[in-house]
Amino acid sequence: MSDSVMSVMQAQRRWLVASPDKVPHYINGQKRHGVLDSPDDLAQLASYDEAKGTLAAHPGWHLGFALGPDGTGGHWQGIDFDHVQEKGLADLANTVPGYVERSPSGSGAHAIGYGRHFVTLGSNGTGIEAYAAGRYFTVTEWPIRDGGLVCLAGHVEQVLAPRHGIGRTASASTEQVCVDAKVVTELRSALFHMRADEYDVWYRMGLALKELGDTGRGLWLQWSATSEKFDPKKAERKWAGFEPRDTGYRAVFAEAQKHGWVNPASNAAQPDTVTIDLGSPSPARKLVGRSLAGVAARSIEWLWVGWIPKGYITLFAGETGAGKSTVIGDITARITTGKPWPGEYECPDAWRKPERVLWLGSEDSIEEMTVPRLMACGANLENVIEIQGVTQQGKRNTFSMQDDxxxxxxxxxxARAEGLPFAMLVIDPVTSYLPGQKLRKVDLSDAGQLRTILEPWLRLAQEHNIAIVCVTHFAKDTSRAMLHRVMGSAAFAQTCRSLCAVIEPPATEEYEPGPHEKAMIQVKVNLPEHPGGAWKFSTEKVTVGTDERNGKPITATRPSWDELDTALTPKTAVGPARGPKSRQEPQFAMWLKGLFANKPAGTWLTVDEVKWTAVREGVVSESWWNKHSADHLDKQNPDGTWRCRPKEPPAQKG
Incomplete structure (x- = not known):
């Protein structure tokens, strides 16, 4: 593979390994599973060097590269020509653009590209397959030619799709109908306006699309995959059994319109005030601009300098239970009372004018969690207003960031007209409020979708000079940079101007944090001020009152702020090997020696058996095992199951 393409691919965390029978595995030994291209799936993909390192211990295995969306709006694409000579595909293999390499068998060819999505060309006997999602390709690094990294979508749709159609395997009783790319785009828009988990609709849409052959199959399966109930094998069997009567692809449009869909290409989808130039095929677009000479410069207004700016979106991220909500509760308390921020002297002159907070939260019970937490932090609850939802035609409905x-x-x-403006809007968690009328199921890995929803809220923040604080979660991979651990698309991190993370502070050889010690760290701030470190704090439990119903105490947590640690940065807080081996290391070494003492020399036990025995017997914690067990064990995966044995002690020098 040439440097020009390899340098781009090597920079992506999209690598995995495949067993000799081509079953894809993550480098941790698990088979690739779950919803492909989802945040959980992408978080488990590896770097090129990590995948190559894993291959070194697995002779006969293959290097793999995951195709599909990368979270920025583009898709990694692949074309597979199988048995080129036997299938008569030499003309296609010789003319496909971009980068092309030999397949592992030596009788086929792979092309890899990057660009827009296209409808899948699945296996149908022609030897032609093409994918832009939900698949991986083996990478042999045996180049045939390299035309650079190009988008393969046009070639797939214009050149390969007609050849691929020759091999359609649809029922002979179903007359095949061909439609152009415009109709395919409109069908995709209509389908994705509806819910695929409503069985009756799902089934009828499959029948309607059957007449389009593989084009219809690709559309239907892509849409089906948006349902949590999606089972690809069952869906394939269902498609193969469809024998439609008195229906066709136009039924998709009719059904979608019942659900409120408006064809984006129709007149009904256009604003009433559109002006069309005579002779122009489309509405005229005119630039709007201004000279910066007349623009008055403004300073940035901060709620909390270096952490939460007014007029922008701030993202708070962290693992479940890290203390995000406790910190947000304390911030709310300080806004609603005017109390100084951590590190400021609490003299009378340091107190500010109290302001109001608008609260939108779904993850915690307001009565049992949110209000007690605000009380524990000393908030003025009169200045906290909860958004409970919306009403439409007399009916209560869920709040939507798209619609409301x-x-x-x-x-x-x-509120501003009444002299009681809001200083902050909390949305916790932001992912609960993304779906709406236009996008009923939001793809968190689709940067275009997320940017469409989030950017209007940035304009709202600027218009009303309010700080919008969105709360979300981290992906599980602790070895990744914090900026890339935010759940979902990079659009979250790109839209915000301040990204704060609440974490467990990293341990060192000299210091191991207690169970309630936390840290708030500034991961990204695209503004001049920076806090210059991370705030350490501990969560403490306090009693805030008594439940009048049963006389039980009401308790909640609040942060006890410690110090601003200038040495704690996103880089020093990240890494799979951070933290001390501490007191658990020697007892684990002794326990391990005893476990294998009565085993024949060279015995290998499964990793799961050793791990869970050690955890169950209280020898080590699961967290310690994940970080340090590799220091004591040789681990191999010779047959699809990870096994281990104690490492041999280093040879003594004579």
Whole structure:
């Protein structure tokens, strides 16, 4: 593979390994599983060097590269020509653009590209396959030619799809219908407006699309995969058994319109005030600009300098239970009372004017969790207003960031007119409020979708000079940079101007944090001020009252702020090997020696058996095992199951 393409691919964390029978595995030994291309799946993919290192211990295995969306709007694509000579595909293999390499068998060819999504060309006997999602390709690094990294979508749709159609395996009773790319785009728009987990709709849409052959199959399976109930094998069997009567692909449009879909290409989807130039095939677009000579410079207004700016979106991220909500509760308390921020002297002159907070939260019970936590932090609850939902035609409905932006803006305008403006809007967690009428199921890995939803909220923040604080979770891979651990698309991190993380502080050889010690760290701030470190704090449990119903005490947690640690940065807080081996290392070494003492020399036990025995017997914690067991064990995966044995002690020098 040439440097020009390899340098781009090597920079991606999209690598895995495949067993000799081509079953894809993550480098931790697990088979690739779950919803492909989801945040959980992508978080387990590895770097090129990590995958190559894993291959060194697994002779006969293959290097793999995951195709599909990368979270920025683009897709890694692949074309597979199988048995080129036997299938008569030499003309296609010789003319496909971009980078092309030999397949592992030596009788086929792979092309790898990058660009927009296209409808899958699945296996159908022609020897032609093409994918832009949900697949991986083995990478042999045996180049045939390299035309650079190009988008393969046009070639797939214009050149390969007609040849691929020759091998359609649809029922002979179903007359095949061909449609152009515009209709395919409109069908995709209509399908994705509906829910694929409603069985009756799902089944009828499959029948309707059957007449389109593999084009219909690709559309239907892509849409089906948006349901949590999706089972690819069952869906394939269902498709193969479809024998439609008195229906066709136009039924998709009719059904989608019942669900409120409007064809983006129709007149009904256009604003009433569109001006069309005579002779122009489309509405005229005109640039709007201004000279910066007349623009008055402004300073940034901060709620908390270096952490939460007004007029922008701030993202708070962290693992479940890290203490995000406790920190947000304390921040809310300080805004609603005017209490100084951590590190400021609490003299009378340091107190600010109290302001109001608008609260939108779904993850915690307001009565049992949120209010007690705010009370523990000393908040003025009169200054906290909860958004409970919306009403539409007399019915209560769930709040949507797509649909209810103007309703929030109206509240903010009214509050300012009354002399009681809001200083902060909390959305916890932001992922609960993304779905709406336009996008009923939001793809967190699709940067385009997320940016469409989030950017209007950035404009709202600037218009009303309010700080919007969105709370979300971290992906599980602790070895990745914090900026890339935010759940979902990079659009989250790109839209915010401040990204704060609440974490467990890293241990060192000299210091091991207690169970309640935390840290708040600034991961990204695209503004001049920076806090210059991370705030350490501990969560403490306090009693805030008594439940009048049963007389039981009401307790909650609040942060006890310690110090601003200038040495704690996103880089020093990340890494799979951080933390001391501490007191558990010697007892684990002795226990391990005893476990294998009565075993024949060279015995290998399964990793799961050793791990869970050690955890169950209290020898080590699961967290310690994940970080340090490799220091004591040789681990191999010769047959698809990870096995281990104690490492041999280093040879003594004579």
């Amino acid at each position: 932006l103007e309703a929030v803006s109206e509240w903010l305008r009214s």
